Amino acid sequence: xxxxxxxxxxxxxxxxxxxxxxxxxxxxxxxxxxxxxxxxxxxxxxxxxxxxxxxxxxxxxxxxxxxxxxxxxxxxxxxxxxxxxxxxxxxxxxxxxxxxxxxxxxxxxxxxxxxxxxxxxxxxxxxxxxxxxxxxxxxxxxxxxxxxxxxxxxxxxxxxxxxxxxxxxxxxxxxxxxxxxxxxxxxxxxxxxxxxxxxxxxxxxxxxxxxxxxxxxxxxxxxxxxxxxxxxxxxxxxxxxxxxxxxxxxxxxxxxxxxxxxxxxxxxxxxxxxxxxxxxxxxxxxxxxxxxxxxxxxxxxxxxxxxxxxxxxxxxxxxxxxxxxxxxxxxxxxxxxxxxxxxxxxxxxxxxxxxxxxxxxxxxxxxxxxxxxxxxxxxxxxxxxxxxxxxxxxxxxxxxxxxxxxxxxxxxxxxxxxxxxxxxxxxxxxxxxxxxxxxxxxxxxxxxxxxxxxxxxxxxxxxxxxxxxxxxxxxxxxxxxxxxxxxxxxxxxxxxxxxxxxxxxxxxxxxxxxxxxxxxxxxxxxxxxxxxxxxxxxxxxxxxxxxxxxxxxxxxxxxxxxxxxxxxxxxxxxxxxxxxxxxxxxxxxxxxxxxxxxxxxxxxxxxxxxxxxxxxxxxxxxxxxxxxxxxxxxxxxxxxxxxxxxxxxxxxxxxxxxxxxxxxxxxxxxxxxxxxxxxxxxxxxxxxxxxxxxxxxxxxxxxxxxxxxxxxxxxxxxxxxxxxxxxxxxxxxxxxxxxxxxxxxxxxxxxxxxxxxxxx
Numbered sequence: 077x078x079x080x081x082x083x084x085x086x087x088x089x090x091x092x093x094x095x096x097x098x099x100x101x102x103x104x105x106x107x108x109x110x111x112x113x114x115x116x117x118x119x120x121x122x123x124x125x126x127x128x129x130x131x132x133x134x135x136x137x138x139x140x141x142x143x144x145x146x147x148x149x150x151x152x153x154x155x156x157x158x159x160x161x162x163x164x165x166x167x168x169x170x171x172x173x174x175x176x177x178x179x180x181x182x183x184x185x186x187x188x189x190x191x192x193x194x195x196x197x198x199x200x201x202x203x204x205x206x207x208x209x210x211x212x213x214x215x216x217x218x219x220x221x222x223x224x225x226x227x228x229x230x231x232x233x234x235x236x237x238x239x240x241x242x243x244x245x246x247x248x249x250x251x252x253x254x255x256x257x258x259x260x261x262x263x264x265x266x267x268x269x270x271x272x273x274x275x276x277x278x279x280x281x282x283x284x285x286x287x288x289x290x291x292x293x294x295x296x297x298x299x300x301x302x303x304x305x306x307x308x309x310x311x312x313x314x315x316x317x318x319x320x321x322x323x324x325x326x327x328x329x330x331x332x333x334x335x336x337x338x339x340x341x342x343x344x345x346x347x348x349x350x351x352x353x354x355x356x357x358x359x360x361x362x363x364x365x366x367x368x369x370x371x372x373x374x375x376x377x378x379x380x381x382x383x384x385x386x387x388x389x390x391x392x393x394x395x396x397x398x399x400x401x402x403x404x405x406x407x408x409x410x411x412x413x414x415x416x417x418x419x420x421x422x423x424x425x426x427x428x429x430x431x432x433x434x435x436x437x438x439x440x441x442x443x444x445x446x447x448x449x450x451x452x453x454x455x456x457x458x459x460x461x462x463x464x465x466x467x468x469x470x471x472x473x474x475x476x477x478x479x480x481x482x483x484x485x486x487x488x489x490x491x492x493x494x495x496x497x498x499x500x501x502x503x504x505x506x507x508x509x510x511x512x513x514x515x516x517x518x519x520x521x522x523x524x525x526x527x528x529x530x531x532x533x534x535x536x537x538x539x540x541x542x543x544x545x546x547x548x549x550x551x552x553x554x555x556x557x558x559x560x561x562x563x564x565x566x567x568x569x570x571x572x573x574x575x576x577x578x579x580x581x582x583x584x585x586x587x588x589x590x591x592x593x594x595x596x597x598x599x600x601x602x603x604x605x606x607x608x609x610x611x612x613x614x615x616x617x618x619x620x621x622x623x624x625x626x627x628x629x630x631x632x633x634x635x636x637x638x639x640x641x642x643x644x645x646x647x648x649x650x651x652x653x654x655x656x657x658x659x660x661x662x663x664x665x666x667x668x669x670x671x672x673x674x675x676x677x678x679x680x681x682x683x684x685x686x687x688x689x690x691x692x693x694x695x696x697x698x699x700x701x702x703x704x705x706x707x708x709x710x711x712x713x714x715x716x717x718x719x720x721x722x723x724x725x726x727x728x729x730x731x732x733x734x735x736x737x738x739x740x741x742x743x744x745x746x747x748x749x750x751x752x753x754x755x756x757x758x759x760x761x762x763x764x765x766x767x768x769x770x771x772x773x774x775x776x777x778x779x780x781x782x783x784x785x786x787x788x789x790x791x792x793x794x795x796x797x798x799x800x801x802x803x804x805x806x807x808x809x810x811x812x813x814x815x816x817x818x819x820x821x822x823x824x825x826x827x828x829x830x831x832x833x834x835x836x
Contacts, residue, residue: 100201122148126364138690210288285372288311298701348667357373543560555645593681598811697772709811720746723758
């Protein structure tokens, strides 16, 4: 069914569309008196590649060039009875409609006049809000670690807490949720399909490889607005007719870094930070005016230290001696003999004491209770090695410049070592990435009034975090484990994008239509949920372990919780057990520690149509409709079940039985049905996601008097109004939650709390 639907989409729209990495140029041709000049020939030429396109002004003197690649253009206008006008160096920014109004002068067409003008970067076309940032600020502005994410996040309306922060507020845009951002690179999806972090391209974009980008923060049109968050469009540099390149090396040293307050307090030396970022880029013609190549390599090496603070036992606690603060502020001492006499005749657990003595001596007394459970702060090497490779080939297929093809490839190899649990131990985890992707696009001038913009691409995330704990641990609450308890996780996430925009210019109307198809697979392998565990957890006892502190009634209330933890730890009271069982859909029980394998699949089909109608020289009306068809995520290998009755219905039935005084047994038992045997999907398949959009843009046309004083002249000011309906994407988050707590496929049995006491 899904294959047939994909084929139908292919046939209906000749391949389909998303927010593209293109822009548009429009304007009006007038004579010296301000009267419009119809049928004037207007030509745009890319000064870097020589690509040309021509059109004629309509009866109202207007002209339009949709689907232009970002870059610098030369605009030429000619008409019988007028001199030829040339406007050089017109800068076009990605997804940022520009306006160039041309005033002709009477004369012979063979006479040419070069005028100084620039494209007015005032959006007089729609109501979208956002800024385009070009090559110069990207390369020249000082960016921490040359990360252009800091430029993306500084747009008006964006909530930015700190770089790398996973807080859900970080990256929220104008009230939209942060996980609803949509990021494309050269028109192809590069979103983080795992966690949906805002402004995240899973293919790294280096400053020297980015031509420019635009962030639409509000009122995205039907051809752009996949979701309610920011729409981020990035474009890779192309080669040009001129050979150009760069060679760079950036160095940051520990000399310019200050130590932290708590490190100084604990006597920990300043962590090392030596960062080297180096690389080279080059672009030029393989065949002048036709074939161009650009490439960029960038490496990053961080010789750095990380800092961590672990909770460790005090020197007295390692001997079984505990302390507590009395209400009067004095310090009381509890010996092993007192613990045996007042709580447990077996006394302190010698195996626990032996374990406590393996911890390093504490050096930080700002954490824990500062008596029994204290801190150990240290630094350790956390080196980082990144390599990024980017290349792009552009080819003008014909001498008339009607068909332009590009191919872009990206590859990155990353290795990051995390902190060890304690000094001298191996890193708790090592993160490896080998993300890669390619994109290809074809822009075709099928007729003077019909333009096609096709995109096809694959973005593959290869990600692994190694773990070092291959056993079922017993932990002591309040203390960090003496060894790391990290588990392994690996994922391969390919995302395929198939897209096209069609632009049909009909008089004053620019009609756009198309669709986008995305296929995502999330292949996961993890043992994070494969091990059982146990804990000396005082809070699991009757009355949250009140019996452990009751023999010392003079204890200050602020000390009670940590004191109970310490008592349960030294007595070795293993109060909580967590038994973990994982199953296959056929009922087979996986062995302890055996990884859980999943392959989640997702498809998205989106269609849109919109009309950009230039009702008058100053008024443009844009109306569009976007339709999204997004089937629920599903486990491709059939490892997915659902209860035989919706859980909500089951609880409602139990409530009704209780109201009638009947037994709850009449509600029946819940059983689980495999997806391939009639089970329900992970969530409902919504098929009515129609998202209309409307925008009005009015640009005052007065060229003198008060109108010029207030509005600057034709095309220099805009009054805009926009409205739209958007739908959030939520399948990825539900998939992750389902994967961690899959009813019927994963069971965690825990002994009930508030049943055991110190004696049992």
